[in-house]
Amino acid sequence: MTDSNPSFLGRISLAVGTFFRILGDGEFAAGVLRLRDGGVTASAAPAPAPAPAPAPQPAPVLKEASPDAALQLLGLLQRDARFIDFVEEDIKSYSDADIGAAARLVHDGCRATLREHFTIRPVRDEAEGSRVTLAEGFDAASIRLTGNVVGKAPFNGSISHRGWRVEEVRLPKLADSHNAKVIAPAEVEL
Amino acid sequence: MSDARQSRYAIGIDLGTTHCALSYVDTTASDGEKTSQGVLPIAQLTGPGAIDNLDLLPSFLYLPHPDELASGDLYLPWTGQREFAVGEFARSRGAATPIRLVSSAKSWLCHPGVDRRAAILPNDAPPEVARVSPLESSVRYLTHLREAWDHAHPDAPFSEQDITVTIPASFDPAARELTAEAAEAAGFGRMTLLEEPQAALYSWIQKSGGDWRKQVKVGDIILVVDVGGGTTDLSLIAVIEREGNLELHRVAVGEHILLGGDNMDLALAHVVARKLAAQGTQADAWQLRALTYACRSAKETLLSDPATDTVPLVVPSRGSKLIGGSIRTELTRAELTQTILEGFFPQVDSAARPVSRARAGLTQLGLPYAQDAGITRHLAAFLGRQVGALAELAGVSGIAAAENASFLHPTAVLFNGGVFKSPLLVERIMSTLNNWLAAEGAAPARLLEGADLDLAVARGAAYYGYVRRGRGVRIRGGTARAYYIAIESAMPAVPGLEPPIQALCVAPFGMEEGTDAELPAQEFGLVVGEPVHFRFFGSSVRRQDQVGTLLDFWGPEELQELEEIQATLPAAGRTAGEVVPVKLHARVTEAGTLELEAVPRGTDERWKVEFDVRGNANA
Numbered sequence: 001m002t003d004s005n006p007s008f009l010g011r012i013s014l015a016v017g018t019f020f021r022i023l024g025d026g027e028f029a030a031g032v033l034r035l036r037d038g039g040v041t042a043s044a045a046p047a048p049a050p051a052p053a054p055a056p057q058p059a060p061v062l063k064e065a066s067p068d069a070a071l072q073l074l075g076l077l078q079r080d081a082r083f084i085d086f087v088e089e090d091i092k093s094y095s096d097a098d099i100g101a102a103a104r105l106v107h108d109g110c111r112a113t114l115r116e117h118f119t120i121r122p123v124r125d126e127a128e129g130s131r132v133t134l135a136e137g138f139d140a141a142s143i144r145l146t147g148n149v150v151g152k153a154p155f156n157g158s159i160s161h162r163g164w165r166v167e168e169v170r171l172p173k174l175a176d177s178h179n180a181k182v183i184a185p186a187e188v189e190l
Numbered sequence: 191m192s193d194a195r196q197s198r199y200a201i202g203i204d205l206g207t208t209h210c211a212l213s214y215v216d217t218t219a220s221d222g223e224k225t226s227q228g229v230l231p232i233a234q235l236t237g238p239g240a241i242d243n244l245d246l247l248p249s250f251l252y253l254p255h256p257d258e259l260a261s262g263d264l265y266l267p268w269t270g271q272r273e274f275a276v277g278e279f280a281r282s283r284g285a286a287t288p289i290r291l292v293s294s295a296k297s298w299l300c301h302p303g304v305d306r307r308a309a310i311l312p313n314d315a316p317p318e319v320a321r322v323s324p325l326e327s328s329v330r331y332l333t334h335l336r337e338a339w340d341h342a343h344p345d346a347p348f349s350e351q352d353i354t355v356t357i358p359a360s361f362d363p364a365a366r367e368l369t370a371e372a373a374e375a376a377g378f379g380r381m382t383l384l385e386e387p388q389a390a391l392y393s394w395i396q397k398s399g400g401d402w403r404k405q406v407k408v409g410d411i412i413l414v415v416d417v418g419g420g421t422t423d424l425s426l427i428a429v430i431e432r433e434g435n436l437e438l439h440r441v442a443v444g445e446h447i448l449l450g451g452d453n454m455d456l457a458l459a460h461v462v463a464r465k466l467a468a469q470g471t472q473a474d475a476w477q478l479r480a481l482t483y484a485c486r487s488a489k490e491t492l493l494s495d496p497a498t499d500t501v502p503l504v505v506p507s508r509g510s511k512l513i514g515g516s517i518r519t520e521l522t523r524a525e526l527t528q529t530i531l532e533g534f535f536p537q538v539d540s541a542a543r544p545v546s547r548a549r550a551g552l553t554q555l556g557l558p559y560a561q562d563a564g565i566t567r568h569l570a571a572f573l574g575r576q577v578g579a580l581a582e583l584a585g586v587s588g589i590a591a592a593e594n595a596s597f598l599h600p601t602a603v604l605f606n607g608g609v610f611k612s613p614l615l616v617e618r619i620m621s622t623l624n625n626w627l628a629a630e631g632a633a634p635a636r637l638l639e640g641a642d643l644d645l646a647v648a649r650g651a652a653y654y655g656y657v658r659r660g661r662g663v664r665i666r667g668g669t670a671r672a673y674y675i676a677i678e679s680a681m682p683a684v685p686g687l688e689p690p691i692q693a694l695c696v697a698p699f700g701m702e703e704g705t706d707a708e709l710p711a712q713e714f715g716l717v718v719g720e721p722v723h724f725r726f727f728g729s730s731v732r733r734q735d736q737v738g739t740l741l742d743f744w745g746p747e748e749l750q751e752l753e754e755i756q757a758t759l760p761a762a763g764r765t766a767g768e769v770v771p772v773k774l775h776a777r778v779t780e781a782g783t784l785e786l787e788a789v790p791r792g793t794d795e796r797w798k799v800e801f802d803v804r805g806n807a808n809a
Contacts, residue, residue: 072240075237079237082512084510085510085512086512086513088510089510089514091513094513094514098513098514098516099513101502101504101513101516102504102506102512102513102516104504105504105516106512108487170242170243172236172237172240172241172242173240173241173242173267174239174240174241175239175240175262175263177239177260177261177262177263178238178260178263179260
């Protein structure tokens with residue numbers, strides 16, 4: 001899917017996913033670095049030629065996601081929900097009951113964090129499974145058509161997922177000097 | 191109230207044992223009973239260098255080690271100069287380092303056994319931690335609220351608004367004065383004190399938007415039960431009619447009971463920790479705190495959902511191995527019923543009284559926690575003690591005290607405090623009370639619905655600041671105690687016996703704000719330049735005593751000894767050592783504090799008599 005302007009939630013998931021991939025995939029990290037420093041987009045373009053751009057169509061300008069908010073959210077999820085601990089732990093050897101107990105804690109914490117810092121509402125208020133009609137000019141960013149996508153609007157279909165939309169973000173403000181990369185400090189008991 | 195002092199906002203501050211809140215009424219946008227009211231989201235640190243706006247400011251003060259935090263981690267939006275933290279960050283950081291955490295400062299502020307102006311908190315801190323006094327920590331919470339307001343409202347400086355700060359109804363004159371002193375030190379300009387149960391009732395009145403007149407009628411006696419995080423506060427308010435208008439009259443307040451929702455969570459955590467210990471898992475201090483936290487939400491689930499019988503509890507590991515290191519257990523309904531309902535709200539009869547016994551669960555050192563956790567027993571004692579509280583109002587106002595009652599019969603109940611979000615606890619108190627009433631042939635009391643349980647006190651305080659300008663019903667009643675000083679009887683001394691004392695009334699019951707008591711006839715000799723101490727008493731039941739009334743004996747329930755008062759006559763214009771006859775004069779200030787003055791014979795001079803808040807050994 002090529003979204004030229006992903007939704008906020010989409011950007012969060014992009015930021016989180018990207019974050020981990022940057023850590024794990026050196027080549028990908030290099031690509032992101034080039035993207036950030038050069039602003040030149042798309043595939044690996046090792047030598048940005050000074051020649052006049054022959055491109056018939058200007059490349060889309062990609063917004064650069066600031067890592068700070070993503071780091072901050074990771075920090076909050078770790079602090080209140082032990083999110084990183086949970087995901088990083090090797091769960092192969094544990095029973096479902098043990099994992100379930102921990103999941104309950106992570107779920108409670110994630111839910112509290114999301115509810116405190118975001119106002120998240122369904123994109124469509126109708127119940128899932130109900131029939132809807134999409135008039136011409138519907139917002140393609142908030143409604144994704146699937147299945148037998150032919151013809152033209154109005155489209156009739158049933159809602160398979162209501163979607164989620166973030167209405168408000170309330171992240172704590174951070175002091176300039178704060179190092180957001182430390183999402184959970186090591187604890188040393190004296 | 192003179193109308194010369196008009197500020198745009200009437201601000202109410204709930205200075206709680208565990209949380210503070212600030213609410214305000216915009217008087218320019220309010221008219222009559224239609225008020226425009228808001229709650230200030232209080233900017234505070236929620237983590238190192240992270241600022242968030244929360245409705246509540248946890249009443250915690252953290253005193254960090256100089257190396258503990260990076261520079262800038264304690265900055266606030268309005269200042270880079272902070273060496274301590276208050277609020278949510280203080281609470282969460284302090285949980286792991288309790289030796290640097292000041293908590294329950296308000297309970298220390300009214301603790302008669304310690305010097306409230308001395309740097310004694312945290313009381314278990316090692317010597318290198320620079321401690322603060324209970325007064326100073328209150329100053330810091332109030333200062334933070336002022337700064338947060340000023341940051342959010344640069345056009346309406348806090349010091350120019352009308353401020354109401356709430357206190358427990360059971361606060362003695364010394365604790366009231368210390369609260370007023372803290373507010374002044376925090377830069378509060380015009381400040382008035384208001385009792386928390388009254389604030390809760392004001393909030394209920396305001397929320398009803400005029401409908402309250404339909405829900406209460408002349409002759410109603412409203413019992414306000416306010417269970418906060420750390421204290422339980424009881425008040426009785428009568429609805430009377432005077433000159434054709436409904437009037438609210440606060441007729442009695444309860445004793446100071448250091449017992450609240452936090453004690454319940456702690457008691458549950460100990461129950462679960464014992465269960466874990468029986469299974470061979472010993473919870474350490476860190477895990478016990480986590481367990482207390484888990485028990486709080488489990489308690490809320492069980493108390494609000496009668497269909498749930500067990501709630502799983504997970505105490506997370508401290509290390510990064512979450513699944514492997516966590517402790518799993520559960521809280522059952524049987525344990526909750528046993529601990530909370532039977533422990534804190536036992537179904538007792540109206541003759542029950544709190545008993546002193548070995549403490550269970552309430553183990554924090556230093557504060558004089560209530561020895562009997564049974565809130566219903568404290569309630570029975572309060573209503574029994576106040577059985578005659580309506581005598582003064584009888585006849586004039588449609589109030590009829592029941593004949594041969596063994597306790598005062600409330601007709602309506604208003605609850606306040608987060609624990610009463612649980613219908614089970616509300617139901618338990620109502621049924622216990624109604625059993626008492628039925629046993630004496632009285633009609634059951636009604637529940638006043640629609641209270642805002644978390645923010646009612648702050649909201650009510652702001653609304654009070656608004657109605658003080660004459661735009662709504664006010665609760666009258668004045669001081670809820672009469673005050674006495676001890677004088678030695680003119681009797682020959684008997685060896686081995688303390689000379690008997692008499693109690694001289696210096697301030698009668700029910701003094702309104704801004705009023706003076708008359709000068710008593712009795713005089714005392716004060717030695718110039720030397721402090722003279724008087725033993726000081728309060729009575730919440732002797733409503734008929736006037737200034738100058740001299741008591742030879744009294745029941746143990748009638749008079750409670752308070753902290754000593756101390757008068758010093760400066761030597762200016764007199765010879766040191768000279769004995770000057772003075773009278774003691776009492777007045778209640780506009781702010782709501784009691785002031786005692788020594789008036790030397792034949793002069794207009796007035797010397798302030800201080801409450802001795804340095805703590806005494808026998809307290």
